[in-house]
Amino acid sequence: HSHSTTVHNTVVHDMEKMVRSHLNTMVDAMAEGRLTDSKNIFERAKQIDYDLAINLHDGEYHPRIVNALCSDAENYCYSMVLNYNFVKRRETLVVYNQKFGNFYRTGIDKIQYVLQWDSNHVRTLLLLAEMMMKHNKFGILPSLSLLKKYKDAENVYQQVLRLEPTNQFALQGIVRIEKARMVM
Numbered sequence: 001h002s003h004s005t006t007v008h009n010t011v012v013h014d015m016e017k018m019v020r021s022h023l024n025t026m027v028d029a030m031a032e033g034r035l036t037d038s039k040n041i042f043e044r045a046k047q048i049d050y051d052l053a054i055n056l057h058d059g060e061y062h063p064r065i066v067n068a069l070c071s072d073a074e075n076y077c078y079s080m081v082l083n084y085n086f087v088k089r090r091e092t093l094v095v096y097n098q099k100f101g102n103f104y105r106t107g108i109d110k111i112q113y114v115l116q117w118d119s120n121h122v123r124t125l126l127l128l129a130e131m132m133m134k135h136n137k138f139g140i141l142p143s144l145s146l147l148k149k150y151k152d153a154e155n156v157y158q159q160v161l162r163l164e165p166t167n168q169f170a171l172q173g174i175v176r177i178e179k180a181r182m183v184m
Contacts (some may be wrong), residue, residue, distance in 0.1 A: 019053050022044055023056055023061050026045070066118045066121055073110035073113075074127055081100070082130060120159075125163075150181060
């Protein structure tokens with residue numbers, strides 16, 4: 001009887017290790033922006049032990065998942081929007097504006113996805129505010145006035161300050177908005 005208990009405990013322990021290994025790989029895939037792969041990996045984890053995979057995913061791993069999704073959103077937004085500038089040799093102004101608009105919308109979608117997981121995730125809220133503040137020399141995104149963008153960004157910075165009253169990025173963001181309004 002003691003031997004079968006030991007075998008059972010070993011199998012349970014090995015199954016937990018396998019599920020955790022899958023979830024770690026899933027989180028890594030999320031951080032790299034490979035969301036389809038991460039979903040497939042999670043499905044395999046659920047095949048090993050459904051209840052354990054769900055409980056870990058929704059509990060212990062939840063903050064790691066949110067951070068991984070935020071990292072993916074940051075990588076995308078900084079490379080494709082926040083650091084994307086018009087280069088006359090590379091594209092026409094019309095093409096640039098079209099690409100910028102598409103990249104911007106995709107970045108906002110990635111941010112909104114993270115905020116569905118955690119609506120008070122400070123890093124993601126700060127990224128959202130930075131995206132709202134982004135406009136290019138050749139005009140702002142269609143349908144958003146500059147004043148509205150500033151107001152929306154200010155609201156996000158205020159939300160961050162309610163969560164973290166001394167957050168320097170949010171405080172600096174509000175100062176940037178106030179200076180920009182004075183110039184208008």
